[in-house]
Amino acid sequence: MIHKPLKLPNGRVIRNRLVKSAMSEALGDKSNNPTNGLINLFSRWSKGGAGLLITGNTPIDRKHLEHAGNFVLDTRTDMDRAKKLASAAKSGGALVLAQLAHAGRQTPEAINNHPLSISDIRLNLPGYGKPTPATDADLEVVIQQFATSAALAKEAGFDGVQIHAAHGYLLSSSLSPRINTRDDLWGGTLSKRAKLLLSVIQKVRAGVGADFIISTKLNSSDFQKGGFSHADSIEVAKMLEREGVDFIEISGGNFEAPVSYQHTAKNERTASREAYFLDYARDIKDALTIPVMVTGGFRSVSIMNQAVSEGSADLIGIGRPFIIDPEFPEKLLNGKLSAAPSIERDFSPVDKLPRGAALNWFCHQLALHGVQGDSDLSIPIIDGHERYLDTIKLLTNRITKVGD
Template sequence: MALLTDPLTLPCGVTLPNRLLKSAMTEGLADEQDHATGRLARLYERWSEGGTGTLITGNVMIDRRFLERPGNVVIDHNGGEAQLSHWAMAGQRAGNQLWMQINHPGRQCQKVVSSQPLAPSDVGIKLVGLFGRPRAMTEDDIQRAISGFARVAGVAKATGFSGIQIHAAHGYLISQFLSPLANRRDDDWGGSLENRARFLLTVIRRCRETVGPDFPIALKLNSADFSQGGFSHEDSLQVASWVSDAGIDLLEISGGTYEKLALMGDRDEKLAKASRAREAYFLDYAAGIREVCKVPLAVTGGFRSRSAMQDALDSGALDVVGLARPLCLQPDVRDLLSGEQDAFPSWEKELRIGPGWLGPRSPNRSLRTLNFGLATQWYYQQIIALSEGKTPRPKPGLITPFVRHTVTERRLAKKRVARGS
């Protein structure tokens, strides 16, 4: 049986120092030129020195016109290689892996960035008016996006990152191509699952051609979108089999989209009760994927206790335990790895706008979404504190973080517009 402290050798030959992985979280710490900053370097240096074996960055975008949020790092013929190298060096200070997550938001591009994003089809998102109606991508748009993923993969390797992760989950562009709800095309890029997966498989192939056989390529994939008529678990099983054969080195399992917040543990989603008892939201889904996938698996979502992490490894359903929000409050995992610490501290019960029907367990989906959104911005503030060399101060209360987040986002968006980004 594998232990949390055991190394893991990937198909490409690279060895992970231990079985903990810091999953991607959007940072919003780029400057108005969309370049990496000293704050990003400081943040990842702290996570590196904290002992997590593999760190995955927040999404680095491939097109300056379309961001997940203001403050994303973008690699689009806009320079910034020296800043990327500084980030890569700082984030591997302790001999760990640092992988760049590469992404395109598709229709999940906020209006403050673009009023008309691109997507496989012109199907919008019904979410409090944050997103404009997308334009369906042309063949040229599709080829430019594929080339963008491969180009950024090459820049990641050239600037010192030790691997990449392709983001194909959580409702972003590749996830949109996979979903029959978002992808209503009738050409080679839509219709059958084979056609809907063509974009993803082409991106993997082009990235592998760019970085070579010895450089880790990971993939983040939904176990399901948890939307009726959307990307199903059966679809996920088939895609997992295809990507396993396509030459990736690690598959990270997650789930949900902005519209279906399974990725944040929304109890309205029909996740397995057994997975809840074990903390991991998607562990049961990973067990099915394990049967069809030949590469190592990581599962992210819900882990808090050392015993749950070790039990998940013992079950054989995964090889790597993914962590995200706990590392915003406690970047150092060495006591957890050694067994001196039993679990991460939890602040989830404090992160609510009100008790009962107003809270994150409200029967009203809009209220749940509001709670989860405000809590996310609370965690952003902890990331900012870490990036400034401060100790996180997890005080209850969501309104102040929300105001700070909103002001910061709007200010950076205006600076980008002023520069013509």
């Protein structure tokens, strides 16, 4: 099943069901343009066999980076570099989407002391400042920024964009009644909480036309008391389908509830244990006619095939294995491997590691791909974690912080 091409509602065809999900690379140069390291990595991934590649978090606004070193798509972007990135990502036959995002209250304090958010509710973690609640005019600017970045992605040669509305960033936080406490046009009922996201989709579609792919990454739930619920997610997915989104990617959680990249035990063999959002995604898929991509934990070919054949997922989103072995999709497709590499299953449980260590080890490996052309799996987890924190400090030092 994973071999089968998929035709999207707008007629574009993805050559197979394996998708590289977004993974923030920190491989932008000091003006946030793609480095050669990033371009080469996308070329390698494209030749590695996946049907579709999605870039890491690509901010639409330099004051709201997800972290220093992001590749930014705005009117200051060097379009020659952006074109090189898109062309490299397509060089092996994959399609490529730019994941457009506004980090909102999850913008690090080292970048912006008072980032724009849907309310003034601060992230309950060290290193994030008290946000500034957006005015109507601010939100109109954000909607326009998404449309501008999508138009630039099209000009650069990307096949489409993914609007990031998961993981607690601005569009995701706007959906959450826990964070979006507004009682104006943009908050209150679910349709008002979804207004910002839907307005972004409408404006982007109006600018890029029907044949450019628009995807949305959406939480199956925030997994927080009083947050965006699974029932809310099903309703928002239906709204997105009505707005002409080509496919929805299902994930979950945010910085306070970091459940998007779990590491399951080595001996888990059931589909819903391995692919931990699959049961949620099935409910969402049942409510839709557009394709659904599910990301999180997929490793075994048998479980991927089962998810597609039983109709729980149309596209299989995969992250961390692309860092370990950029060519694994080809090996799955030609039967050389029966499962994607899952080095994270050898790590200690997340609660026995320093906060962020498991994720930061992978981030460091991504950085190594950019700097030396490959990962180095011999690096111990704590070393990788610490080296990544040093890298981010260096990258942060070269940018000008916003507002004190």
